[in-house]
Amino acid sequence: xxxVRVAVRCRPLNxxxxxxxxxxxxxxxxxxxxxxxxxxxxxxxxxxxxFDHVFGPNSKQLDVYNICxxxxxxxxxxxxxxxxFAYGQTGTGKTFTMEGVRSIPEKKGIIPNSFAHIFxxxxxxxxxxxxxxxxxxxxxxxxxxxxxxxKNMKKKLEVKERPDVGVYVKDxxxxxxxxxxxxxxxx
Numbered sequence: 001x002x003x004v005r006v007a008v009r010c011r012p013l014n015x016x017x018x019x020x021x022x023x024x025x026x027x028x029x030x031x032x033x034x035x036x037x038x039x040x041x042x043x044x045x046x047x048x049x050x051f052d053h054v055f056g057p058n059s060k061q062l063d064v065y066n067i068c069x070x071x072x073x074x075x076x077x078x079x080x081x082x083x084x085f086a087y088g089q090t091g092t093g094k095t096f097t098m099e100g101v102r103s104i105p106e107k108k109g110i111i112p113n114s115f116a117h118i119f120x121x122x123x124x125x126x127x128x129x130x131x132x133x134x135x136x137x138x139x140x141x142x143x144x145x146x147x148x149x150x151k152n153m154k155k156k157l158e159v160k161e162r163p164d165v166g167v168y169v170k171d172x173x174x175x176x177x178x179x180x181x182x183x184x185x186x187x
Contacts, residue, residue, distance in 0.1 A: 005052040007068045008035055011093035012057035028056035061100050065113040073117050084110055102184065111187065115180035134174045135183055149173045149186060 010028050027036040035054050037047040053067050072082040086094040100109030108116075122131050137148040138157070145157040150173050160170045177183045 005068070007053035007055065007064075008049075008051050009055040009059060009064060009093060009097055010035065010057055011096070014091075024057065028054050030054050030056065030059075061097075061107055061109055062113065064097060065110050069110045069114060070117065073114050074121075077118065077121050084114075099187075112180070112184065115183040119180045133177050133183075135177055135186055136169075136172050136174045137187065138169060138172060145169055147172050149175065 010024075010026050013022060013024060025038045025040070027038065028034075029036070030053070033051050033054055035049050035051070037049075039046050055064055069084050072084055076082040084098075086098050088094050096109065098109045098111050100112065101107035102112050118133065122133075125131070135149070139146045139148055145159065146153050147155065147157055147169075155171075157172060158170050159167060161167045175186050177186065
């Protein structure tokens with residue numbers, strides 16, 4: 001099984017774009033894992049891209065979680081490292097995909113769904129198994145790393161490496177948590 005997968009989610013037009021009567025210019029085919037950018041001018045060719053997974057404008061948050069994140073979280077619960085990375089231009093839907101709307105269950109993003117998954121599995125574990133859950137949250141923007149859980153989110157952090165620890169972000173805050181609610185409060 002692959003260690004790295006690439007998924008693309010195409011968001012719907014926002015209110016401003018719809019008011020301008022803009023039209024979506026991509027065709028999403030989840031069953032084929034393709035996105036086709038439609039030609040802008042007559043005579044231009046469409047551009048087709050293939051990914052491990054693609055999600056259209058009407059995709060559901062839980063579907064994105066189950067397909068893209070669930071296996072990663074399961075691996076983390078088995079002791080492996082896991083990373084879910086959202087990348088894209090400003091306004092493309094990264095925050096909605098990752099965080100969602102926490103007050104509306106069906107709109108919760110990958111992060112709160114991960115919290116529920118992690119602590120749901122911990123609650124099923126036997127009494128002889130102990131878990132230590134630590135939370136950190138960072139943003140990489142224009143090659144600058146910022147700690148989103150710091151009081152000073154503008155402070156630039158550095159990636160470091162040590163033989164005993166491996167790769168890490170120096171001065172990145174980590175908080176130990178005991179429940180999904182703790183994680184939500186920190187975020």
